[in-house]
Amino acid sequence: MERIFKIFFVALIFFINVNYIVGCEIKKNIEPNKEWWQTAQLYQIYPRSFKDSDGDGIGDLNGITDKLDYFKEIGITAVWLSPIFQSPMADFGYDIKDFYDIHYEYGTMKDFENLIKKAKQIGLKIILDFVPNHSSNESEWFKKSIDRDPEYEDFYVWEDGVDDPQNPGKKLPPSNWRSSFRGSAWQWNEKRQQFYLHQFGVQQPDLNYRNPRVVERMKHVLRFWLNKGVDGFRIDAILNLFEVPRFPNGTYSNEPKSGLTDDPEDFDYLEHIYTQNQPETIDMVYQWRQLVDDYKRVHNTETKVMLLEIYSSPEITSKMYGNMSMEGAHLPFNFNFIFQLNSNLNAKDVKAATDNWLLNIPSKRTANWVIGNHDRRRIGTRYGLEKIDHMNMLVMILPGVSVTYQGEELGMLDGIISWEETVDPAGCNSNSSIYEKFSRDPCRTPFQWDDTKNAGFTTKEKPWLPMAPKYEELNVKMELAAKESHLKIYKSLMELRKTKTIKFGDYKYDAISDDVFVVLRTYKDFKILLVENFSNKEQEVDLVKRFGALPELNLKIKNLGSNKDLGANFNVEKLILNKFEALVFTTKSLE
Ligand code: GLC
Ligand code: MG
Numbered sequence: 388m389e390r391i392f393k394i395f396f397v398a399l400i401f402f403i404n405v406n407y408i409v410g411c412e413i414k415k416n417i418e419p420n421k422e423w424w425q426t427a428q429l430y431q432i433y434p435r436s437f438k439d440s441d442g443d444g445i446g447d448l449n450g451i452t453d454k455l456d457y458f459k460e461i462g463i464t465a466v467w468l469s470p471i472f473q474s475p476m477a478d479f480g481y482d483i484k485d486f487y488d489i490h491y492e493y494g495t496m497k498d499f500e501n502l503i504k505k506a507k508q509i510g511l512k513i514i515l516d517f518v519p520n521h522s523s524n525e526s527e528w529f530k531k532s533i534d535r536d537p538e539y540e541d542f543y544v545w546e547d548g549v550d551d552p553q554n555p556g557k558k559l560p561p562s563n564w565r566s567s568f569r570g571s572a573w574q575w576n577e578k579r580q581q582f583y584l585h586q587f588g589v590q591q592p593d594l595n596y597r598n599p600r601v602v603e604r605m606k607h608v609l610r611f612w613l614n615k616g617v618d619g620f621r622i623d624a625i626l627n628l629f630e631v632p633r634f635p636n637g638t639y640s641n642e643p644k645s646g647l648t649d650d651p652e653d654f655d656y657l658e659h660i661y662t663q664n665q666p667e668t669i670d671m672v673y674q675w676r677q678l679v680d681d682y683k684r685v686h687n688t689e690t691k692v693m694l695l696e697i698y699s700s701p702e703i704t705s706k707m708y709g710n711m712s713m714e715g716a717h718l719p720f721n722f723n724f725i726f727q728l729n730s731n732l733n734a735k736d737v738k739a740a741t742d743n744w745l746l747n748i749p750s751k752r753t754a755n756w757v758i759g760n761h762d763r764r765r766i767g768t769r770y771g772l773e774k775i776d777h778m779n780m781l782v783m784i785l786p787g788v789s790v791t792y793q794g795e796e797l798g799m800l801d802g803i804i805s806w807e808e809t810v811d812p813a814g815c816n817s818n819s820s821i822y823e824k825f826s827r828d829p830c831r832t833p834f835q836w837d838d839t840k841n842a843g844f845t846t847k848e849k850p851w852l853p854m855a856p857k858y859e860e861l862n863v864k865m866e867l868a869a870k871e872s873h874l875k876i877y878k879s880l881m882e883l884r885k886t887k888t889i890k891f892g893d894y895k896y897d898a899i900s901d902d903v904f905v906v907l908r909t910y911k912d913f914k915i916l917l918v919e920n921f922s923n924k925e926q927e928v929d930l931v932k933r934f935g936a937l938p939e940l941n942l943k944i945k946n947l948g949s950n951k952d953l954g955a956n957f958n959v960e961k962l963i964l965n966k967f968e969a970l971v972f973t974t975k976s977l978e
Contacts, residue, residue: 419891423512424619424692424717425753426890427464428783428881429790431621433761434471434493435479435851436833436844437793444847446833448494452502457863458511461796461874462881465512467621467694469761471499475525477590478812479831480516481623482523486608503616512618514692519605519671520624521591529592533579541598544584544630546637548573558582562639564630564662569652569816569825572662586627586662588812596629596671606678613682619692620679622716625672625707626699629665664699669706673713680714695719698726701747708752718755718788724778725763730771733921734898741785741896754787759795765830768801773967776876776946777919780969783880784906784917786894791877793834797866798873802832802855810852828852835862871947879944883971887978888913899933902926903964907934916940916972920964930959940972 438450448471458466470480473488480490489499506513522528531539548558560573560582566589573582574589584593594601609620633639642657650656672695679691695707695716709715727740745754758766758778767775775798782789804826806819814826832855836843841850842858859865866872883889892910899905902922908915914937920926931937941956946969951957957972964970 421890422690423464424690424788426884427788428462428884429514429694429755429788430458430463430466431469431760431790431792432466433469433793433831435469436831438834438836439845439847439850442846443492444845444850445492446844447492448489448498448502452498452505455502455505455509455511459509461878462884463511463791465514465618465692466506467514468516470516470518470623475523475590477523478588479810481518482521482588482591483518484523484526486522486605487611500615507616513616514619514621514694515612515617516623517609517612517620518623519594520627521585521587521593524590524592532592533576535579538600541595542601543592544595545579545581546573546584546633547580548575548582549638561633561637562661563641563657564639565642565652565654565657567627567654568813569654584630587624588816590812593627593630596667597632602671602674606675609675609678610682613679613691617691618689619694619717620675621694621696622672622675623696625668625695625697626663628671629667631661631665664703669703669715672707672715673709676709676714676716690717692717698722701743705747705749708749718753720757720790721755722757724756724758724782728770730769732770732774733901734904734919735901737781737904737919737921738896738898745786754785755790756782756785756787757790757792758782759792759830761792761831762827763830765792765799765801766795767798768829772798772800773946773948774921775873777921777967777969779873779877780880780917780919780944780946780971781904781906783877783884784889784908784915784971785896786892786908789884792830796874796877797835797861797863799832799835799861800855800857801829802853804828804832804853808853829855837862837864873947876944876946880971883915883943883973883977886910886913886915888915888973895934897933899928899930900926903928905930905933910978912938912974913977914938914940914972914974915943915977916959917969918962918964918972919969920967923966925966926964928959928962928964930962932960938974941975942970943973944971945969 435446437446438454439446440449471489471493472483473485473490474480474482489496503513528539528542532542546561548561551557551559560571564572566572568588572584572586574585575582585591586593631640640661642661645658647655676693683691693716697704697707697719704719707715707719721744723740723744728736766778806822809815809822809826809828811826811828814822817825832852833844833850835858838859842854842862844850866874888908888910892908894908896906902920903926904919906917937959939956942951942953945951949968
């Protein structure tokens with residue numbers, strides 16, 4: 388008996404080893420054990436502009452639910468929704484009146500529960516926007532704070548201000564701080580006879596995170612939505628959460644001039660050393676991470692993920708990921724491709740922006756790539772039409788998580804919106820000659836479903852924002868039917884993202900000249916090679932010189948302008964790239 392057992396045992400060890408070396412099923416053990424979010428394709432929905440189901444010209448939750456299959460079709464792992472909560476819409480939902488309820492134009496709590504249920508059925512994860520820095524000035528909390536209700540009295544940042552020497556009896560704000568939407572960040576309240584702080588619009592009073600009641604209340608909000616079954620949060624405007632501590636007399640340090648603009652009303656007039664990136668913010672992020680991790684453990688769920696909207700130095704961004712003893716956000720957003728690149732971008736710039744992220748994040752953390760959102764110019768408008776596919780290819784082939792803002796898969800362009808049509812407070816608070824510099828309306832125009840009037844977004848004559856140019860060709864219906872389109876390229880990229888080569892493969896990237904950027908992903912003998920020409924001139928490149936001997940590679944995906952043959956084999960030692968050509972090669976078989 389003992390002998391049989393011994394033989395069995397030796398055989399078992401042998402079997403495990405052989406499989407480990409030869410690599411069949413058991414080799415799973417040697418693959419990095421990645422969680423769902425680490426190889427995810429994220430997609431941002433701007434609910435107001437995605438799909439209108441009830442003909443009021445405004446997108447809504449049932450519209451999203453009706454279109455869930457679209458995400459399956461294009462291969463999305465998780466969608467994050469810009470705010471859907473009750474709001475007077477001064478900042479289109481980023482001014483929340485009730486953190487626990489759905490905005491009436493978007494639907495009801497029942498509609499939301501239905502959306503979650505349907506999403507779960509098809510395996511799509513739903514992430515909500517969490518806006519911790521401020522509420523709406525119409526929220527009950529703020530009203531009670533004005534009335535000095537003891538529970539709410541210190542919910543916001545209230546100060547007396549200082550006597551105005553020019554106007555006896557009048558007060559001046561406690562500091563020179565500017566609002567992100569122009570003008571002073573302090574607003575006088577007649578009833579309470581004090582100023583309140585608003586780092587964004589006047590209608591968005593900043594919550595006071597030095598008050599433990601506020602901290603507790605916002606944690607309650609997070610738990611409420613976790614109980615509804617959401618898969619995580621995108622956390623808004625995290626930089627602004629804390630301000631420098633006040634002086635005992637209720638004033639604050641003035642911020643120095645930045646030298647960036649002469650316009651004293653402009654947010655960029657000052658360097659925001661006292662209103663952004665305060666050390667307390669990092670601790671708050673760690674506390675929220677603890678909360679979502681606790682939730683996961685207690686309820687035995689999949690990981691609830693935290694995405695952070697953070698425009699910061701690599702040093703602070705790294706801290707947001709966590710440190711040796713505390714976990715932070717799973718994914719502090721990487722906006723390098725938005726801020727470090729412009730329409731003249733070349734390969735060297737892409738390399739610098741990539742280095743700036745990959746060489747700075749702590750090891751073992753998951754990288755991520757964002758190229759657009761509801762606050763910034765669209766890719767086609769910002770970098771030029773001919774680079775739309777380049778950018779989608781980059782963010783989907785570089786290692787880590789890739790984030791798509793709705794419509795970027797179609798190559799949607801910014802809308803053209805007159806001063807009269809402008810509704811974004813960042814634009815409206817300026818004037819008719821400079822509003823285009825500030826308004827975010829152009830990137831928020833309705834999603835383009837088809838080539839009918841209003842692009843199939845709404846049946847209403849006039850949607851809340853007009854359609855963007857070229858919607859008749861840049862829409863889901865036409866692009867799915869076309870032989871070649873941005874959407875088809877996006878879908879092919881998504882197929883690649885399912886491979887182990889993208890999920891677990893090694894990576895190398897480089898600017899092999901000023902104009903040509905390359906990325907090589909390798910997993911065992913499998914390879915994916917991206918080659919992008921950012922110039923308007925033909926280029927000849929030698930990839931063997933850069934990467935050493937390469938196996939036979941076939942053209943798998945090409946940008947819209949390319950005339951090369953898909954499937955064909957190319958000599959990568961002497962590869963001729965046409966102007967603005969972007970090509971993805973792979974080994975014949977691919978895992
Ligand atoms: C974030 C949002 C932006 C909003 C601001 C205030 O930056 O992305 O749209 O206006 O926060 O909540
Ligand atoms: Mg509607």
